[in-house]
Amino acid sequence: MEWLQQLFNGISLGSIYALIALGYTMVYGIIKLINFVHGEVFMIGSFTGFYAIAFWGLGFFPSLVLSMTVCAVFGVVIERVAYKRLRNSTRIAALITAIGVSLFIQYVVIYIRGAQPEAYPNVLPNRTLDIFGIQISSQSLLILLVSVVLMIILQFIVHRTKIGKAMRAVSFDPDAAKLMGINVNNTISATFAIGSALAGAAGVIFGVYYTKIDPLMGIIPGLKAFIAAVLGGIGIIPGAVVGGFVLGIVETVVSAFGFSLWRDAAAFIILILILIFRPSGIFGKNSKEKV
Amino acid sequence: MEDKPILHVSQVGINFGGLKAVDGFNLKLYPGELIGLIGPNGAGKTTVFNLLTGVYTPTEGEIMLNGERINGLAPFKVTRKGISRTFQNVRLFNEQSVLDNVKVAYHSLARHSIISSIFRLRNHFIGEQEMEAKAIDLLKIFQLDKVKDEKAKNLPYGGQRRLEIARALAAGPELLLLDEPAAGMNPQETNDLMELISFIREQFNLTILLIEHDMKLVMGICERISVLDHGLLIAEGTPDEVRNHPKVIEAYLGEEVISNHA
């Protein structure tokens, strides 16, 4: 029973990672940028939700929508201000910019409100269900559901809709995409809007589920989501979700064996092992460059 | 033709997923020959080069270089054994100077160790100077010595193509593989290229295998031609034989193409 419980613990942890990794992988897939700012957008989303709930008394769903909207706009602004100029530069320059922007956001927030944590109000009833002797909180079920549904929606958007095809075209060759009549700027903005809205949603859900939020909260989940995305194969939407689950379960199992201190190390070891055998992640096509 | 073949490819094949890109390919090259490999787009010509140079490992068959089996050997080892190549789409070391591009290819001919370079021992200077001198001589042949300090990416397209051949030569091959060397050149430039190829063959004692769609070039300088289609060898022989081979006309040349000399 303990093991079943642990497995479920792992899945619920993993679904949080998956939720954040979705937006990550989305942006990565289109502009090939390891968008470190994603963690900060997530944080902004969380705080937006917090203020909406705690000070304006909005309910869960209105706050969620508000936070997604704020983050979508925020993401587009970041892209336009910080990344657009760098489209034709090396990716590593864009990465450093992303790190810079991410520090900037963290410390502007700290400057404004200090570094102390904030506790999320209880907006969603949380019932603990006892199923076959394992304790399942209704909130973790919700998160699981949300990540899977979002994954399906995203997968549909990217592969079936016109805007999705435009995104993929832009990701491969922006100039050729322009020649198809695709508005590259708008497509990239749309990508950021969607990815950031996802981060915003993740931020609110995270806040509700884990209660504690603070200006530096984006760093670790951001990193974990990045790992999850890589694990699944960066840019691949189902990969992000599976990567998130794998990571969550690995971490939980390691803790369950009593090695909680080695948890992050174990996560990385698994990551490296998987990469050695599947150098482009679990779902990544090991596409050697065609010579 | 009585010599032993320098390269002996027998029954080589490779699959990509379900696709048999090359199937039961045979080829014998004798020292000093200049052979053409032609065929429709997607026939598997570049794939043959990739198999010969170790980029892909054949799923079947055998590749013998001077009597030694080389299938599956890492590309750099194949190069050291004496095969070097150019690429269908130019692959230069863009940010390096023209001179350095060539020096890189002389790498395995030099002997000075990391230690002697780090501590600037005598060997380092001797080795580096030798490389530099050789590289400059080679660039002169290709009329690139004037631009030796330019970055490779700043060369005009024709210059890049020539540099790629020069670089391949610097690796010291017995067998040189050229993948569409005339692509993107106008007829006049192609004429110059033909002369250049003949010249280096003499100068460096090379055996050359080349892929090309420009029939003027292929028919003009190749002694024998192999024709691939759908991964299979469909014809082999002298330019005249191949030109009139019905299968080749059907699959590749089309009617009355020669009069048009594309």
Place this chain on the structure above:
Amino acid sequence: MLSVEEINVYYGNIKALKGVSLNVNEGEIVTLIGANGAGKSTLLNTLSGLLKPKKGKIEYFNKSIAGKPAQDIVKAGISHVPEGRRVFANMRVEENLELGAYLRKDSKGIREDFDKVFELFPRLYERKKQLAGTLSGGEQQMLAMGRALMAKPKLLLLDEPSMGLAPLLVKTIFNIIEEINRDGTTILLVEQNAHMALSIATRAYVIETGSVITSGTAEKLQASEEIRQAYLGG
């Protein structure tokens, strides 16, 4: 339908086009020939909006399109098959073609054009589910052309469509170009294969280090001794 007047185009500080003028009339095949690095691709890229001219006028049906974003130019009916194919390597062949019709709304017409493209290039039909990146060079060229046709252009800009193609295919491609042209598409063709290009073109421009050095009817240029020497290999 298209007239270009005195345009200058720069890459940073490098002046790649120096006061180029030309015009294309409806129904024509106009070809641009010139050595490597002459600026032919630069010109096409400017026409299709990938590059912006620093100076000069570009008019299409008497409306200025100089410096307009590429998507507006595509919408106006100019399609560009870029040098080096530029297919979307990580997408299927059919998805590439769909993207060609990105701005079109008439799903029936699109379907018809799909069939037409597959008729022109049966090889693409065989490979429609394959990722474009794993096609051979020639197959990719066909795809690039097919993709441009999906936009149903009035003016098609072709940048070295015969590069790297087997002789049979070169012939096919040129036949297709003529066919497209017969169907009412005007064509501006950049070619290294000057023989072929001049044989199907109505008029031609010769471009050298960023300037037009001569122009005229295709026959006239084919007959010129200088041109033969410089571009047709004697």
Place this chain on the structure above:
Amino acid sequence: ACGSGDSGATSDGGGDTIHIGVNMELSGAVASYGQSDTEGIELAVEEINEAGGIDGKQVKVTKVDNKSDAAEATNAAIKLTSQDKVTAIIGAATSGNTVAQAQIANDTETVLLSPSGTSPNVTITDDGTLNEFVFRTSYIDPFQGTVAANFAIDDLGIKNAAILADNASDYAKGLGSAFKETFEAAGGTVVSEEAYVAKDTDFRSTLTRIQSANPEFIFIPGYYEEVGLIIKQAREMGIDVPLMGADGWDSPTLVELAGAEALNNTFITNHYSSEDPDETIQNFVTKFKEKYDGASPNAFHALGYDSVYLLADAIERAGSTESTAIKDALEETKEIKLVSGVVTIDEDHNPIKSATILEYVDGKQVFKTKINP
């Protein structure tokens, strides 16, 4: 107004300000602790200056950010001592970053006072020698651990306990091992010992493990940021045994994080209780709320605040800003009444003060008992 002072040891000889350096974690991983300490410090300095300063001299503060990084802390200490020539340094919030400055404090003979560095080796080096110029305001880790163990056995009648400690913090580890030692020595059994790493958010798998060991009591040394979540998650999972921690829990945020209900049946050892009607304490709480928009102070705020008064008291008694004099005065500190208790400095430069045990009842800290050292 910097005086001569060739070695940087003395300064402000006859000036009218006292220059104090604050070397804190204002950014980086533990910025929230450094910021809290600093807010406490600033409040105290403001009060002192408004009340006319120390011996009539205004206190001037130079804050330096050490980015939660030992190297930067060293750098900052060197800057404060050699550039700014401060009279004393208050900092850092955590033990490691304080240790990183200890050598410099000794070498330049500058008093270094850490508000919240609780590891024993802040004042006593690894090889057992005393850091002459280093002091602290908080009590050291083993003390609270011992107090908690005794309380669990004597007052709660616990026989077997589990420990869940923050392994990334020497504070928590120190508390955990002291608790274990005392608890086992008194006949109790530690049935499960688990650890987590600061900044974790999900403790369910570890809690599941603890749960299966069936402890009657869980000791959770750590900081409120994680502890709040641990308590919340533990209660959700149906773990309803008493939980206990130490001053690291003390923050109003803990109540918000865990929820008032989950906090029932939990205990902490602390320096003081903000509910304590004692005048010093209530005065502090009111002033703090006034200055910081109604925010409630946590233990770090109180310790930062106390550090300034501890130092001010020593300077006053020394009657000089000469650093050896201040150091001597600090060593002789006796029964000074601070927010965090009545403090006497012992020969190891650690404060001797009583620990208060508080129970959380419906989100309020309720005074339980006071244990003297």
Place this chain on the structure above:
Amino acid sequence: MLKKVNTFWLAIILAFVFYGVIQLLISTAIINPFYSNTLIFICINIILAVSLHLVIGITGQFSIGHAGFLALGAYISAIMTMELGMPFSLALVAGGIVAALAGLVVGIPSLRLRGDYLAIATLGFAEIIRIIFLNIDYVGGAAGMQVTHATTWTTSFLCLLLTIVVIVNFTNSRHGRACISIRENEIAADAMGINTTYYKVTAFVIGSFFAGIAGGLYAHNFYIIQPVNFGFLKSFDILIFVVLGGLGSLSGAVISAILLTVVSTFLQELPETRMIIYSLVLVMVMLYRPQGLMGTREITDYFGKWKWKRIKGGNQYGG
């Protein structure tokens, strides 16, 4: 050839003159401890930047876990001096060697992984190293290890000089060119007979050796080492030096290490806005000079032809 040797020694002599002047200023207390400590910190950061430059800038292997090697060097050397009573110099070398061995291990996945996948793997290695130290009580776990001060201007300068000489000399030889060719086009490098595996691993080994040396200097300069000091944000700091300076430019890495260390040190005065200013500087530089301060150029390229170029074997593109 003789001339080349001479200019090499000339540069070395100049470097020692610079060293001597600074040393004099330090011992006469004209440079106060704050400045001399900043100088040492700058040396350490330059060593880190230059060693990572070899891996990323020259060989093109996207490694973002340099702090792991720094940690290894720091801990190993601290164990040597504090626990085993070895002399500092020996400890430095030992730190370097152990880090180099780790570089060998980390180099191996680099054979299979590319780009971002390699990046995350190297980051993972660094975190693993950090977590190992976090869990070893022998080195104090989270509380860290106290280390006596031993790093001086002299030691850090000598290490810095050694690092630069070795990496410059390596870069400007056939070996360095081989590494650059891997960065430029791995397939072509392979086809030209370069053993890409060997050179990628070599770059990792040399790079991590010097990061290890930097670790030893670091540990013995800052009194205490703790696992938290070697997190991935530290790796990012080093990465920032390299990219901000200009990928592929050694002098760029040096300049930006100096610049950022100085900026960061002086921003201590503005604790509240420090990180905001720092990150703004970072973003602005990247936006307006995405190729980095120096691009791929070397400072010597601006000096005309007479000086370093000679030492570098007449090659201006190599660095």
